[in-house]
Amino acid sequence: SQQGEEDPQALSIQEGENATMNCSYKTSINNLQWYRQNSGRGLVHLILIRSNEREKHSGRLRVTLDTSKKSSSLLITASRAADTASYFCATDRDDKIIFGKGTRLHILP
Amino acid sequence: DVKVTQSSRYLVKRTGEKVFLECVQDMDHENMFWYRQDPGLGLRLIYFSYDVKMKEKGDIPEGYSVSREKKERFSLILESASTNQTSMYLCASSLHSGANVLTFGAGSRLTVL
Numbered sequence: 001s002q003q004g005e006e007d008p009q010a011l012s013i014q015e016g017e018n019a020t021m022n023c024s025y026k027t028s029i030n031n032l033q034w035y036r037q038n039s040g041r042g043l044v045h046l047i048l049i050r051s052n053e054r055e056k057h058s059g060r061l062r063v064t065l066d067t068s069k070k071s072s073s074l075l076i077t078a079s080r081a082a083d084t085a086s087y088f089c090a091t092d093r094d095d096k097i098i099f100g101k102g103t104r105l106h107i108l109p
Numbered sequence: 110d111v112k113v114t115q116s117s118r119y120l121v122k123r124t125g126e127k128v129f130l131e132c133v134q135d136m137d138h139e140n141m142f143w144y145r146q147d148p149g150l151g152l153r154l155i156y157f158s159y160d161v162k163m164k165e166k167g168d169i170p171e172g173y174s175v176s177r178e179k180k181e182r183f184s185l186i187l188e189s190a191s192t193n194q195t196s197m198y199l200c201a202s203s204l205h206s207g208a209n210v211l212t213f214g215a216g217s218r219l220t221v222l
Binding site: 031040043044088095097102 | 210
């Protein structure tokens with residue numbers, strides 16, 4: 001069963017705008033991660049946030065975690081064409097790392 | 110950099126054939142994972158392993174088995190391939206439990222005719 005569900009399924013924005021993707025999950029977790037996948041390639045880890053953290057930053061990425069609502073968000077600021085990709089959240093529950101279905105992000109020139 | 114290598118990028122097999130998908134990592138990671146990725150379904154966990162000769166079922170283990178005889182190698186086996194196993198298969202590894210940041214291979218696209 002999918003643990004995480006991303007929202008929206010697809011998102012198109014203009015270059016330079018901010019992109020926000022959300023992830024909801026069902027059960028308690030140890031941590032939550034976000035990954036990026038460029039077309040036809042393997043996934044690349046972006047950022048990990050632990051269950052006792054509320055917010056984390058890495059460059060243009062900002063991740064929040066609300067364990068009471070079982071949700072997380074990924075914000076990409078000042079988007080670039082190279083950010084066009086699919087983004088997945090993944091929850092770590094007893095070493096089972098379960099992915100959502102992903103959000104397809106398209107940055108328009 | 111950690112490298113996860115999947116032996117075959119593309120495979121075409123016939124229904125009923127036995128299929129081996131091999132995955133090797135070169136950085137002494139303890140945990141290894143097999144996922145399949147299908148359009149609209151995201152990544153689904155088939156099996157994972159946290160030690161040599163240890164394996165745990167993921168969410169969709171039916172029709173698959175795995176083998177981990179050496180720490181660096183994790184094989185996915187389709188005993189009798191079926192058309193509904195046509196998919197992209199992704200292998201990943203992580204250093205150890207509690208630090209489960211995954212490094213992925215490039216994927217193996219399997220077509221079963």
